[in-house]
Amino acid sequence: MNQALENQLTVNVLFFGGAKDIAGTSSLKLSLPSPATLSSVSETLVERFPDLKRFGRSLLFAVNQEYADPGIQLRTNDCPDDFFELTTETVDVGEVARRTVLPVCGATVTLDGYARKWTKDRQTDYLVYEAYESMALSEMEKLGAEAHKRFEIAHVGIVHRLGRLEIGETSVVIAVGAPHRRAAFEACEWLIKELKRTVPIWKKEVFQDGEVWVEGEGKSDMLLEPRARRTE
Numbered sequence: 001m002n003q004a005l006e007n008q009l010t011v012n013v014l015f016f017g018g019a020k021d022i023a024g025t026s027s028l029k030l031s032l033p034s035p036a037t038l039s040s041v042s043e044t045l046v047e048r049f050p051d052l053k054r055f056g057r058s059l060l061f062a063v064n065q066e067y068a069d070p071g072i073q074l075r076t077n078d079c080p081d082d083f084f085e086l087t088t089e090t091v092d093v094g095e096v097a098r099r100t101v102l103p104v105c106g107a108t109v110t111l112d113g114y115a116r117k118w119t120k121d122r123q124t125d126y127l128v129y130e131a132y133e134s135m136a137l138s139e140m141e142k143l144g145a146e147a148h149k150r151f152e153i154a155h156v157g158i159v160h161r162l163g164r165l166e167i168g169e170t171s172v173v174i175a176v177g178a179p180h181r182r183a184a185f186e187a188c189e190w191l192i193k194e195l196k197r198t199v200p201i202w203k204k205e206v207f208q209d210g211e212v213w214v215e216g217e218g219k220s221d222m223l224l225e226p227r228a229r230r231t232e
Contacts, residue, residue, distance in 0.1 A: 009034040009074060010102050011041055012081050019059065022051045029081075031103070038063065039070040081155045081177075084140035086133055088163040091170045100155040100177035107181035109188045113172040115165045125206050127165045132200040136160070139199045143191055151187040153178040158191065160201060171203075 011030045015023045023045075032040055038061055046052050052059060061068055081102060097110040115127045144156040155177040165171055174191050178184035195201075203214045 009036050010081070010104075011036070011074065013041065013045065018055070019052060022049050029102075036074050037070065038068055038072050038074065041074070042070060081157075082141075082144045083157045083159075084137055084144060085159045086131060086136060086162055087159060088161070091159050091161050091173055093170055093173050096157055096159050096173040097175045100157050100175045102154065102177060104154050104179060105177040106179050107184050108175055108177045109181065109184035110176075111172070111174040111188050111192055112170055113174075113192070114170045115167050117167045119205060122207055124167065125208060126167065127171065128204040128206065129160070129162045129165065129171060130202055130204075131160070131162055133162075136199050136201055140195070143194050143198070146194075147176070147187045147191055150190065151178070152180065152183040153187045156187070156191070158195065160195075160199075162201075 009032050011032060012027065013030060014027050015025065020026055030041060030044055032044065042059075042061065061070070063072065063074070081100065083099065093110065093112045097108055100108050115124070117124055140158050140160075144158070147153060147156055153176055155175075157175040158172070160172045161170060172192075172195070174188055174195070176184045176187045176191070178187070205212055205214055
């Protein structure tokens with residue numbers, strides 16, 4: 001690997017509010033010499049987007065969803081490029097795949113799962129997906145963390161569609177970036193199997209003569225979560 005690439009730190013920057021308007025984007029990737037601090041990120045962003053200066057001290061930074069001091073030194077795991085999302089919008093497979101492409105990677109394996117027309121000789125009109133959303137995202141994050149332990153991979157992204165899907169529309173995209181392709185293939189296959197088995201997302205197949213909820217591999221078609229309430 002090129003020594004210059006080894007000494008680079010890739011930082012995923014998310015913009016919100018007025019900063020997003022100035023940058024003209026909700027996110028971008030910066031490649032900085034390692035080691036780097038939060039101040040390095042700030043200086044680079046202000047150089048690229050001078051209008052950010054007008055925020056002064058009101059421009060706040062966070063690392064791993066916590067406010068951070070400018071002097072904090074960034075590490076690889078402080079700026080993860082893993083992402084786990086649920087959406088009711090059309091999923092762009094190529095865009096999801098490219099989000100896992102970084103200098104440390106030599107291959108990205110992408111699974112595009114989409115609605116098929118036939119299931120056991122029965123014609124499907126359309127699909128409906130629903131999820132226990134907060135739990136589904138939490139479980140997907142757990143799968144990503146476990147995938148890093150099991151396989152020599154760099155990044156994982158999972159985007160799952162909810163709501164009504166027409167035949168041929170993408171329901172789920174799993175993208176895995178890794179230094180070598182074998183690990184990426186193995187991790188991608190493991191992730192889709194575990195997602196179907198453990199993540200609380202349910203699929204309904206709608207036919208001309210009826211409909212059926214399809215149970216996942218080892219996942220019940222019903223989930224109850226009792227909540228205790230304190231009474232005085």
